Amino acid sequence: MIFVTVGTHEQPFDRLVAEVDRLVEHKVINEKVVIQRGYSKYQPQFCQFADMMDVADMDRFMSEARLIICHGGPATFMRALSMGKRTIVVPRQQKYNEHINDHQLIFSRQVRDAGYQIEIVDEISKLKDVIAETSNLKDFEYKSHNSSFISKLERAVDSL
Structure with a gap:
């Protein structure tokens, strides 16, 4: 299952x-897709969707998903990574009136x-290829950067 979330x-x-709905329609994606579409006006015809979801539903869909495709909100994609999920980030862009x-x-x-394992799709026409590339990869293991962060923080504190 693929879970898509655009945030709030x-x-x-x-x-x-x-684009995700089109990829399902044309059988580029051949698995169940659930979309949290937020304030999007486009209503998917080939995917299950909800406008908003509570935290429990988001966590449930994220944990069930093989792949998560999301907007560029750091809380969302870092949550996906922390759950050990392959993550494709499609950042909202000003030129498309998706953000300020x-x-x-x-x-x-x-x-x-900085070394985090996210794939970024800045042009939507590339999404199909990135999904295919991601699907061909076998093993995925989230690499935490906590120890590096803690070391840098300790050095910063010690230097005060």
Whole structure:
């Protein structure tokens, strides 16, 4: 199962919701897809969906999912990673009126470049290929960065 979540930001994220629905329609995705579509206006025809979900439902769908596709909200994609899920991040972008600026794109790139195992799709036409590449990978193990963070924090505190 693939779980897609666009978060709760009040601007629609139709670009992602419509593309996932299209990929299911054209049998590019051949498994169950559940979408949390937030304030998106596009209504999926080929996927199960809900506008909003409570934390229990989000956690249930995330834990059942083989793959999580989400917006660039750090709480969402870091939660997916912490659950050991392959994660594709499709950041909301200002040029598509999905957010007020491009902070999701900038931040998700910084997180990826810091070594976190996320795939970033900045152009929706690439989603199909990234899903295929991700599906071909066998093992996935989340690599925590906690020890590195703690070491850096300790050095910063010691230097005060």
